[in-house]
Amino acid sequence: MAYDAEDTRRRIFEAATAEFAEHGLAGARVDRIATAAKANKQAIYLYYGSKEKLFAAILRAKLEEIRVSISIDPDAMAESVGQIFDWYREHPELIRLLLWEALEAGDEPESEQEFRAGFREKVHHLAEGGAVRHLPEETRVRAAQDLLFTVMGLIAWNFAVPRTCRIVLDEQTDQDALARRRRTVIEAARRLASTPGVQG
Template sequence: MGAVRDPEATRARIFDAAVAEFARHGIAGARIDRIAAEAKANKQLIYAYFGNKAELFTHVLEKKMLDLAAAVPVLPDAMDAWIDRLLDYHAAHPELLRLLFWEGLEYGTRELPDEAERQDHYARKVATLRDGQERGIISDAIPARDLLFLLVAMANWAAVVPQMKRILVGGEDTDADRLRASIKEAARRLVAT
């Protein structure tokens, strides 16, 4: 009796292998044959399920960003908790920031393949912050879109450049705790009314 085919399990294996491959090597350096080998799938299935390499990358990044949005919604009423959850999420899922960094290297300021969807994704987060500003629970001194960018940058930068974090902040657990407290204090000051 032959092996039972499970298309969803195969898609999941391909997706997981693609996440690892793109996080490790970026868009240009990733290889479909390595993804296929890791996923125990043939290359034709990858193309059939996800399209070409650039389309696969776009799909991978979109799904990882949706996972983050679902796991860590913006909380204007609880900014400390949001920053903590964002820091914890990226510590547990470092591949997302790596994927975004590779995307930045590949595309720079050029339009992304899923630009409209990405704008919608961020517009919802900005609207949440703007709502907090309109309700007077966070400062409107900085426009909501800039505020989101600044808060995310503060929370994410140490994970993007761990070597810089180690050199400037230190590499001990106490240093990481101190940095987290500093990020949260800076966030509190940015949003304070």
């Protein structure tokens, strides 16, 4: 059978995503990634250069995935938030990767600029309608930025600390807690999006 470089890269990427989500950058082991990917360690260094560069590549890809997969309709905020909540529930590795990145990885100014541009696009879309429509043009973008980040926090924290979520809500299972939180977050987003006093 001929060597399939793209399939090897895909297997490495998937194995490394699971490894980094579980152990972080410092705790991840290249040999475990290689074993899980059914690849040799040399292939990992050949394709990605280092463990740090592999982590950065995965984080960039995951952030890009969420950027293109998720949109917020400024006139249907609650429905959009429900969809985003479901996306996070189906991709729990993203929150873990972001938490590890905040704890362990340094700044990457180049990739940061790339993602700033992507989020600016979402913010401008949000600024065209919904809760910030009535604001003066010079404050509308900042208000939309604050609204977007607030909504992201309302969603993400549920998946960052699932045990705390379950305990605080006094639910027996993570599933029960998340179902309850989904309803609550959607309602909170609906109220935020309909509040005429939202300011930047």
